[in-house]
Amino acid sequence: xxxxxxxxxxxxxxxxxxxxxxxxxxxxxxxxxxxxxxxxxxxxxxxxxxxxxxxxxxxxxxxxxxxxxxxxxxxxxxxxxxxxxxxxxxxxxxxxxxxxxxxxxxxxxxxxxxxxxxxxxxxxxxxxxxxxxxxxxxxxxxxxxxxxxxxxxxxxxxxxxxxxxxxxxxxxxxxxxxxxxxxxxxxxxxxxxxxxxxxxxxxxxxxxxxxxxxxxxxxxxxxxxxxxxxxxxxxxxxxxxxxxxxxxxxxxxxxxxxxxxxxxxxxxxxxxxxxxxxxxxxxxxxxxxxxxxxxxxxxxxxxxxxxxxxxxxxxxxxxxxxxxxxxxxxxxxxxxxxxxxxxxxxxxxxxxxxxxxxxxxxxxxxxxxxxxxxxxxxxxxxxxxxxxxxxxxxxxxxxxxxxxxxxxxxxxxxxxxxxxxxxxxxxxxxxxxxxxxxxxxxxxxxxxxxxxxxxxxxxx
Ligand code: HEM
Numbered sequence: 001x002x003x004x005x006x007x008x009x010x011x012x013x014x015x016x017x018x019x020x021x022x023x024x025x026x027x028x029x030x031x032x033x034x035x036x037x038x039x040x041x042x043x044x045x046x047x048x049x050x051x052x053x054x055x056x057x058x059x060x061x062x063x064x065x066x067x068x069x070x071x072x073x074x075x076x077x078x079x080x081x082x083x084x085x086x087x088x089x090x091x092x093x094x095x096x097x098x099x100x101x102x103x104x105x106x107x108x109x110x111x112x113x114x115x116x117x118x119x120x121x122x123x124x125x126x127x128x129x130x131x132x133x134x135x136x137x138x139x140x141x142x143x144x145x146x147x148x149x150x151x152x153x154x155x156x157x158x159x160x161x162x163x164x165x166x167x168x169x170x171x172x173x174x175x176x177x178x179x180x181x182x183x184x185x186x187x188x189x190x191x192x193x194x195x196x197x198x199x200x201x202x203x204x205x206x207x208x209x210x211x212x213x214x215x216x217x218x219x220x221x222x223x224x225x226x227x228x229x230x231x232x233x234x235x236x237x238x239x240x241x242x243x244x245x246x247x248x249x250x251x252x253x254x255x256x257x258x259x260x261x262x263x264x265x266x267x268x269x270x271x272x273x274x275x276x277x278x279x280x281x282x283x284x285x286x287x288x289x290x291x292x293x294x295x296x297x298x299x300x301x302x303x304x305x306x307x308x309x310x311x312x313x314x315x316x317x318x319x320x321x322x323x324x325x326x327x328x329x330x331x332x333x334x335x336x337x338x339x340x341x342x343x344x345x346x347x348x349x350x351x352x353x354x355x356x357x358x359x360x361x362x363x364x365x366x367x368x369x370x371x372x373x374x375x376x377x378x379x380x381x382x383x384x385x386x387x388x389x390x391x392x393x394x395x396x397x398x399x400x401x402x403x404x405x406x407x408x409x410x411x412x413x414x415x416x417x418x419x420x421x422x423x424x425x426x427x428x429x430x431x432x433x434x435x436x437x438x439x440x441x442x443x444x445x446x447x448x449x450x451x452x453x454x455x456x457x458x459x460x
Contacts, residue, residue, distance in 0.1 A: 013175045013440030014448060020335075020441060024363050031347070036177075041356045042349065045363040047370060047393040052346050053359060054393055054401035059344065060085070063337035063356045065443075068173045069268070071198055072166055074257065076265030077406065089406070091253060092262065095244040096406055101413055102310050103239055104144045108417035109306065111139050116421050119455060126431050126452045129282050134275045138163065140414055141270035145263055146208050147240030162200045163267055169194040171442045205263050209242065209256065216246045241266055266407075272444045274411045276332040277323065279451050281419065284326050284377055286430040286453045291379060295319050296423050305421060313416045321379035323415055327365075327397035329377060334362040334445040336399055361396055362445070370394035426455040 023032055024045050031049045033042050044050050053059050061081045073079055077088050094100070115136050119127070138160055143149055169190050173179040179189050245262055248254045254262075285292045298318045302308060340355045351357070366374040370391055371381060380386060382395075398405035405411075422428070431452040438448040 013171070013442050013446070014438055016175065017439045017441035020360060020363075024360070029367070033349075036356075039354050039356060040351060041358060042346070042351060044357065044359045046367060047364050047391040047396075049347050050359050050364055050393045050396065050400075053338065053357060054396070054399070056346075056401070058342075059338050059340070059346070059357070060403055061339050061341050063339045063358070065174050065337055068170050069443075071194075072170065072201070073265045073268055074261030076261035078265050078269055087253065088258075088262070089402075091248045092241070092244060092406060095239075095241040096410055098310070098409075100239050101409060104140075104410065105308075105310050105313070105413060105417070107143050108140055108414045109308065109421075111136055111143075112418045112421035113305075114139075115418060116425055119422075119426070120457075122455070124454075126454055129279050129451045129453055130275070131450075133278045133282070134164070134271070135160070136418060137275045137278065137414070138267075138271050141267055141274075143240075144410070145241045145266040145270070146205070147212060147242055148208055158200065159204045162197045162204075163271065166194065166197045166201060167268065167272060167444075169197070171444070174442055201264065201267075202260060205260055205267075206256075209259055209263065212240075212242055213246060213249075216243065220250070269405075270407055270410070273332040274414060276330070276444055276446070277327055277411070278415055278418065280330040281323060281326045281415065282422070282428060282453055283432060283434075283451050284322065284329075285419075285423070286428045286432075287434065288377060291322060291377075292423065292428060295322060295419070299420050299424055302420075305424065308417075308420070310413060313413055313420070316416055316420070317383070318379065319416055319419060320412065321382040323412060323419075324382040324395065324397075325377055325379040328371065328381075328395060329366070329375070330445055331361045331365060331397045332444055333397070333399070334441055335360045359396075359399075361399070362441075364393070365395060365397070367394065422455075425458060427458055429454040429456060 020043075023034070023043065026032070027045070029045065031042065031044045031046060033040050035041070044053065062079055066079050069079060075084060077085065077092060080088060115132060118132065139149075173185060173189065179185045185191050242259070242263065245254060245259045249256075249259060285295070295318060298316055302312045302315060336359045338357045338359075340351050340353060340357065343353055344351045344355065346357070365371065368374050371394070393400055398408040431454055432449070436449065437451075440446040440448060
């Protein structure tokens, strides 16, 4: 009579994680349905069942849980649908082109070296990995999206905290079904603080956008006269995502509000996802000294850090296997969710309008049929020869199909840069044990505990 509603009322991020794993066990590894707030939720847990959704041209609308992101991300790429999403995706794709990534590469290397400098003083202590990694990734995403160095901006520390707090409240709402109702959130949630934070974030990015717009207009006039792209110092221009958006604005394809939505979407999607993957990668490297050694051997052959190009980072195939194996075991986005805007036929089921579909990427990537001994950390699974016959949707940390992650190449490059810097200077020693971690399920996979490691300088 009550479906799964009573189960859900007592949930915390930690129990949701366990509930989903338990449900898979009851369903004997198959996909399953439960009922929440009178609507069916179809839970996909296998690559075979996910295929139809990933290949669908109609099941593209995001589920109701994304609605809590709207006050922050508006109608940005992650949430928007139909024509708006299609046009924006088309406009923003060039912002991730290989040539643009090459200019981002310099930013990633600069930020990696800044991080190394910081770590020199922390060598003997246990280091809280979450802390150092999140500052690195947020600096990168802000500089690549907006074209400004966060450290040079007034109010930057407050902005960094604000982005973090905004995410925390959004996740709190998603985890607690009572907070789904706006009046409950206003009365009992952190509504006032959330509203203030949203204003701080929006004022901060709006100010930068306005300034950049003026510079953009002046530069366009200059470029018309000179016929090439230069920055203030006469060097080859660094291209920020904001430049792409300002280009679109000049063609009448987006307005100020739209630009703010897209900038915030990049902050949200580009920051926590990459941090989470880096935190788990550093943990895995600390726990597997043999893997660490192999990475170091590979890195030793590619040359001096400051001269490394995107091509050099692309050559690091084993390091990429380590990142992939980490994403397989600990996907930053553990599930994705869609809504059926009309009655939908999928995998032989007929789902009524407003049904939700959760694709549990976490479970899909631990399927023993595709990844034998799935809980073992084995980067070799991802060498080209071991990947040949794998199901195309067995490894989907960046989702798949037309709504896949637009930033996946950006993320891999950014993570490789900082890992090369770390591994060539430090041995990473374990502190946190895997068995002590309690996992929390949400838009982003988290652990209840912070993750620690020790660093030992490598004498060269
Ligand atoms: C390890 C890092 C990352 C992971 C695991 C990841 C994963 C994902 C996943 C699973 C989705 C689909 C979400 C859904 O359907 O609900 C997604 C979408 C998206 N990601 Fe990423 N992401 C990462 C990094 C980034 C970065 C660095 C950026 C930007 C700088 C980014 C921007 C986006 C955007 C804009 C979307 C929405 C795309 C659309 O709907 O057209 N992501 N990401």
